[in-house]
Amino acid sequence: MLHRMALRVLPSLSLVVTEDSVRKKKRIVMFVPGLVAFAVYRLAKLLLPLSEPVVLLAVSGLVSLVTALLAYRVGRATAWGEILREDGSRLLLWLGGWIGFVYGVQLSLLVLALLWLVGYDYLKHPDGPAMMAIIISCTSVARDAFEIGHVKKIAMMGRPFPTFPDGAALRTMVGSHAMAFGPWVGVGLIVGALGASLGHFIEASQISALVQLSSVAVLGGGVALCAYFGGLRPKKSWTQGLLQTKAGELLKYWWWPGLSFAATYYLVATGCVIFLLKQPGMPTAYAMAGGALVTGMMALYCYYLGFRRQVEEQQGQTMSSALLRCPFVMGILGKSTSAGVSVQAGSGSKV
Secondary structure, three states, X not given: OXXXXXXXXXXXHHHHXXXXXXXHHHHHHHHHHHHHHHHHHHHHHHHOOOOOHHHHHHHHHHHHHHXXXXXXXXXXXXXXXXXXXXXXXXXXXXXXXHHHHHHHHHHHHHHHHHHHHOOOOOOOOOHHHHHHHHHHHHXXXXXXXXXXXXXXXXXXXXXXXXXXXXXXXXXXXXXXXXXXXXXXXXXXXXXXXXXXXHHHHOOOHHHHHHHHHHHHHHHHHHHHHHHHHHHHOOOOOHHHHHHOOOHHHHHHXXXXXXXXXXXXXXXXXXXXXXXXXXXXXXXXHHHHHHHHHHXXXXXXXXXXXXXXXXXXXXXXXXXXXXXXXXXXXXOOHHHOHHHOOOOOOOOOXXX
C-alpha cells in the first residue's frame, strides 16, 4: 500500500491525480468494475466454494489483477501495443501482480477482519463478507491502477516525476541509507510489539483484538509521523520539524497516513491469522509479531516518504492547493521555503 501513500503525500504525484477532471473520470473507473465484480461474485458463488478463505482470496486476487490492468489501460489512454512497447513487461507484471493480485488479497483480508471485529464472521456467514471483499478490493485496485496509469501517461508526455510509485526508489534508499532509517525501524518493531501485547490482559477474542488494533494504530501513527520528519530533514533533528508544526496539523498527519495505514496493515495481519491460519482470535504471540512488523514497516515507509519529499524540494518541485486535499501534506509541506506557496487549511475528498 506504499503506492497509495506516495500518490497522496508526494507533491509531484498528488498534484496530477487530484485534478478535477481526473477525479471525475476516476469515479467512473471505480463504479464500473464494482458492478462487474458483483456479477463475478454471483457467478463464482454458483461455481466455487467461496466459503473457503483460500478460494475467496484467489477469486478476489484474480479479479483485482484483471481490473488493475484494465484500469491502468484507461489511465494510460493509449493502445495495448504502445503500452507494451513504451512501459515494458516488467512494469505490467508489477502492476498486475502487486497492485492487482497482492493488493486485492490484502484488501479482502482487511474487509474480512474488519467485519469479524464487529461481529460479522465470514466463517459463519460467508455470503455477505465474501461479496464485500471482492467488490471493495476490486474498486480500490481500479482507483489506484488508474492513477498510476495517469501518472505514467503524463510522464510519457515529458513531465518529469522524481518518484514513480513502483517501489524502485524505496529499494534504492534501503540499499544506501540503512544506517539512517534503521533506528526508526528498530523503534517501530519494539513499540509495535509492546503495544500489541496489551490485548493479553483481555479474554474476549474480539475485544482483545480491538485493544491490539487500537494500540498498534495509535503508536504506529506516532512512530510514522516522527519517522517522516526524520526522512524530511535527515541532517537535522527530527524534533525541530515537530516543534515548528502546529499541534492541530500534527494531529492530522498522525491520523493519515500514520494511524490509518497502521490500522489497515494490522487488520490485514489479523485476517491472515484468523482466516488463513484458522485461529479463533489474535493470540498474543501473533499479535506482537504483527504489531512489530506493522509499526516497523510504517516507520520505514514514512521515513521514505519524507526522504523523497526532500528530493522533490531539491529538484525544485512546487505544489498547488490541490495538495491540500490530503491532511498529511497540508501544513508540513508548507513549512518548506522551497515549496514556494503558503499553506492554509483546505477541504475535499481524498478519493
